[in-house]
Amino acid sequence: MISPLSFIHEKAVLGKDVHVDPFSMIHENVEIGEGTWIGSNVTIYSGAKIGKNCKIFPGAVIAAIPQDLKFQGEDSTVEIGENTTIRECVTISRGTIDKRTTKVGSNCLLMAYVHIAHDCMVGNNVIIANAVQVAGHVSIDDWAIVGGSSAIHQFVKVGMHSMISGGSLVRKDVPPFTKAAREPLSYAGVNSLGLRRRGYSSETISHIQEVYRYLFLNSLNNSRALEEIEINLPATKERDEIVNFIRSSERGVMKGYIS
Incomplete structure (x- = not known):
């Protein structure tokens, strides 16, 4: 042996x-x-x-x-x-x-x-x-996937169940449950396929998508988006994971959706 x-x-x-x-x-x-x-x-x-x-x-x-x-x-x-x-x-x-x-x-x-x-x-x-x-x-949380030939800047945080496209330059934090792609690195949707594979229900995935609509699709700055999320969306483990991740980010999070 x-x-x-x-x-x-x-x-x-x-x-x-x-x-x-x-x-x-x-x-x-x-x-x-x-x-x-x-x-x-x-x-x-x-x-x-x-x-x-x-x-x-x-x-x-x-x-x-x-x-x-x-x-x-x-x-x-x-x-x-x-x-x-x-x-x-x-x-x-x-x-x-x-x-x-x-x-x-x-x-x-x-x-x-x-x-x-x-x-x-x-x-x-x-x-x-x-x-x-x-x-x-760098911190990379549970169930994250990082595509090949990517480079992650020092002190960046990558959230749980996120997926980063191959060849990415990761200079900002990547929030949980998201897909990250493009240059500069941007929100590319919720990692729905990965979440389904790990047993997340369609209802929970829809709730996560609604959280990210406030953050990345409604033209709100992060502080205002977090306030709106906490006022308008029910408290869940996933919602609070996202909110706490954004609030604790020191480098700032990646950009919202770019068409």
Whole structure:
């Protein structure tokens, strides 16, 4: 299960049934959960904590020091949940003094050549397609999908159940349940298909669409739109998720619909 041609530091902790293929290197202070497979030529540096039943494909580099000139060698980690697949040549950097960790949740798929920078927080069931570049301090919530070759600016937040078109330049926050496309990145509707696949009812999806009509289609600024939403639309978990996301945005949210 562990190739004699790999290097495993004596202070690394590997669970039961971990497979490590030839020419991979696992440094000290690494924890790997049971049933995880590590392909050839993978490097896992100190500070990585990897959950059960993950798959890490050849060429991946996990928990390298951050590409941040402010980094002063502080102790930090990369934490990866269970059942997550990390494809070829993915790189995930350790945290800095800001959060001291970079996290990727459970049941995620990071396709080939994805980069996740320092202090990023990636939720559960997230799909990030090939060659997406995620800058530092980015937050990507549960069930989000990021199309291939997109670039996400530092400190951006991507809301739950959102879908970002391939090749996008993501400079502003992407609210939950939306589709984002075009240049500059703009509202392209509610992610109805994804929501149906995850069990959302037609009534709930219609309610979400009504919220976004106020925000993106009624020519209101965000503050006024939020006031109108809270006055005119019934309180639901989805409505409040959207309202709280918009109110807490520090970078501002993407543009409304552009014809």
